[in-house]
Amino acid sequence: MLAEFETYLKTQANFTDDEVKQICSSAECKKLRRKEVLLREGDVCRYKIFVCKGLLRTYSTKPDGSEYIMGFAPEHRWTTDPESYHKQVPAAFTIDALEDSEVLLWNKVNFDGLYVSVPRLKEFSENIITQNLYRSQRRILSTISSSVEERYDEFVSTYPDIFARVPLHMVASYLGVSRETLSRIRHAQVKR
Amino acid sequence: MLAEFETYLKTQANFTDDEVKQICSSAECKKLRRKEVLLREGDVCRYKIFVCKGLLRTYSTKPDGSEYIMGFAPEHRWTTDPESYHKQVPAAFTIDALEDSEVLLWNKVNFDGLYVSVPRLKEFSENIITQNLYRSQRRILSTISSSVEERYDEFVSTYPDIFARVPLHMVASYLGVSRETLSRIRHAQVKR
DNA sequence: CAAAAACGAGGACATTTGTCACCGTTTTCA
DNA sequence: TGAAAACGGTGACAAATGTCCTCGTTTTTG
Numbered sequence: 407m408l409a410e411f412e413t414y415l416k417t418q419a420n421f422t423d424d425e426v427k428q429i430c431s432s433a434e435c436k437k438l439r440r441k442e443v444l445l446r447e448g449d450v451c452r453y454k455i456f457v458c459k460g461l462l463r464t465y466s467t468k469p470d471g472s473e474y475i476m477g478f479a480p481e482h483r484w485t486t487d488p489e490s491y492h493k494q495v496p497a498a499f500t501i502d503a504l505e506d507s508e509v510l511l512w513n514k515v516n517f518d519g520l521y522v523s524v525p526r527l528k529e530f531s532e533n534i535i536t537q538n539l540y541r542s543q544r545r546i547l548s549t550i551s552s553s554v555e556e557r558y559d560e561f562v563s564t565y566p567d568i569f570a571r572v573p574l575h576m577v578a579s580y581l582g583v584s585r586e587t588l589s590r591i592r593h594a595q596v597k598r
Numbered sequence: 599m600l601a602e603f604e605t606y607l608k609t610q611a612n613f614t615d616d617e618v619k620q621i622c623s624s625a626e627c628k629k630l631r632r633k634e635v636l637l638r639e640g641d642v643c644r645y646k647i648f649v650c651k652g653l654l655r656t657y658s659t660k661p662d663g664s665e666y667i668m669g670f671a672p673e674h675r676w677t678t679d680p681e682s683y684h685k686q687v688p689a690a691f692t693i694d695a696l697e698d699s700e701v702l703l704w705n706k707v708n709f710d711g712l713y714v715s716v717p718r719l720k721e722f723s724e725n726i727i728t729q730n731l732y733r734s735q736r737r738i739l740s741t742i743s744s745s746v747e748e749r750y751d752e753f754v755s756t757y758p759d760i761f762a763r764v765p766l767h768m769v770a771s772y773l774g775v776s777r778e779t780l781s782r783i784r785h786a787q788v789k790r
Numbered sequence: 791c792a793a794a795a796a797c798g799a800g801g802a803c804a805t806t807t808g809t810c811a812c813c814g815t816t817t818t819c820a
Numbered sequence: 821t822g823a824a825a826a827c828g829g830t831g832a833c834a835a836a837t838g839t840c841c842t843c844g845t846t847t848t849t850g
Contacts, residue, residue: 440818466739474743476735489732492725498739532724533684535731540681542734543668547658547690549741550774551666554807573827582742587807589829632848746836765797779837781799 407435407508410458414482418530425524432516438462438503445501451490453511457483460507461571464499465579475579478504478568484534504572554583555591599627599650599700606674610722617716624708630654630695637693643682645703649675652699653763656691657771667771670696670760676726696764746775747783 408430415421415429434453438444438460445451447467455462462479464487476499479485490497491514512520521528548557558581562569569577578588600622607613607621626645630636630652637643639659647654654671656679668691671677682689683706704712713720740749750773754761761769770780 466743468743472743474739476739488728488735492728498736528720528724532720532727535724535727536680536684539727539731539734542731542738543680544690546734546737546741547666547668549738550771551658551660551664575827579742584808585828586809586830590807593829767797776838777798778800778839782837785799 407458407510408433411456411510414456419526419533421524421526421530425526428523429520429527432520433510433512436509436511438507438509440503440506443500443502444509445487445490445497445499447498447500448496450494451487451497452513453486454491454514454517455479455485455501456510457481457485458508458510460503460505460509461568462501462507462509463504463572463576464501466499473579474582475576477580478565478572480568480571484538488535488538549582554581554587555595557581558588558591599702600625602650603648603702611718611725613716613718613722617718620715621712621719624712625702625704628701628703630699630701632695632698635692635694636701637679637682637689637691639690639692640688642686643679643689644705645678646683646706646709647671647677647693648702649673649677650700650702652695652697652701653760654693654699654701655696655764655768656693658691665771666774667768669772670757670764672760672763676730680727680730741774746773746779747787749773750780750783 411433412426412430415426421429433456436444444455444462445453457479459481461481462485464476464479464485465473466476467473477485485501487497487499487501489495490499494514517531521531548560552560558577561577561581574588574592575585578585581588603625604618604622607618613621625648628636636647636654637645649671651673653673654677656668656671656677657665658668659665669677677693679689679691679693681687682691686706709723713723740752744752750769753769753773766780766784767777770777773780
């Protein structure tokens with residue numbers, strides 16, 4: 407599991423072998439079964455998470471039990487509850503596995519410790535956060551400026567790999583519409 | 599104008615006098631008139647921006663001329679086009695002033711240079727970015743899980759200072775609905 | 791100061807979307 | 821493997837929202 411992460415680190419940023427070794431040494435490997443929960447809403451998020459294999463989902467639950475999907479994290483994506491991790495406060499989101507998955511975990515103490523021995527990790531980490539910010543902003547612009555159909559098409563073409571692996575009702579939730587609405591849109595598209 | 603920023607720096611993070619001086623010395627002060635454009639969509643965003651006085655707006659324009667408001671930046675808020683600044687690529691957003699404003703600007707070379715002389719600035723900067731990420735995520739959750747009326751109430755109570763200073767049609771744009779829809783919601787509320 | 795622009799509201803109507811109920815198929819898992 | 825759950829779709833109807841229009845007031849600006 408670590409081997410895959412090592413090649414990721416070397417291709418993404420050009421960390422040295424020694425730096426890679428350091429980063430790996432403070433990671434915790436964890437296998438997740440489908441539906442297994444990694445972080446529960448209300449708990450403090452203890453980890454930064456890197457997905458080696460599989461697919462994670464981040465969502466929020468309303469009192470009536472309905473779920474709202476904030477995002478998906480497939481292989482080679484980092485994820486966490488940023489606010490909970492950063493400030494060590496109760497999490498707003500639940501993170502669970504949509505497929506059997508393999509993840510690497512770093513707790514805050516260990517990860518912050520790495521900043522000392524691997525200074526460049528700080529830049530790398532900031533890059534990851536900033537990328538998540540771009541993604542969020544694009545999604546916001548998309549929701550306030552585009553029709554549901556346009557947003558659906560955008561999702562399919564931007565994340566074809568994810569689209570192929572998640573049920574449609576989760577895509578609907580991600581887009582902020584009902585299952586039925588998404589179904590109608592798809593139906594209208596096949597006719598064309 | 600710098601005096602205000604200095605007190606901000608000392609209260610927010612506890613930078614030393616010397617660090618504050620360093621940070622200020624590479625800033626560029628700029629006064630903006632209402633409606634003046636600081637960054638134009640398509641140009642490369644050269645600056646990190648700190649608002650000392652006034653109110654800035656970030657928005658995106660569609661080919662038909664319609665504007666979609668990504669956010670507002672009042673006093674003591676940092677703003678920029680993150681992707682454009684970070685990667686020095688054409689900006690997706692326009693930033694202009696809704697009121698006569700005073701801002702401080704740092705270009706990427708200068709700001710990155712500060713990381714060397716003021717190492718703690720890196721943490722501080724990452725904090726700002728992470729806060730923006732929280733904010734974006736809350737907004738996304740809000741749009742996919744709440745009614746327009748709830749989102750309107752949330753906006754008013756979360757940003758009462760901003761709400762009092764921007765026209766309603768911009769709030770509507772920010773929420774992703776038409777002016778008329780917002781008008782109806784407000785009308786329904788006064789009756790209660 | 792006066793003309794022009796911006797602003798907020800409101801009505802009428804079409805369109806989109808949500809909700810509810812139901813159905814058949816596929817997948818899951820004990 | 822067999823029952824149960826999950827999944828995707830559909831129709832009917834109500835509710836929410838967009839669009840287009842007009843109107844009167846306020847604000848801006850030359």
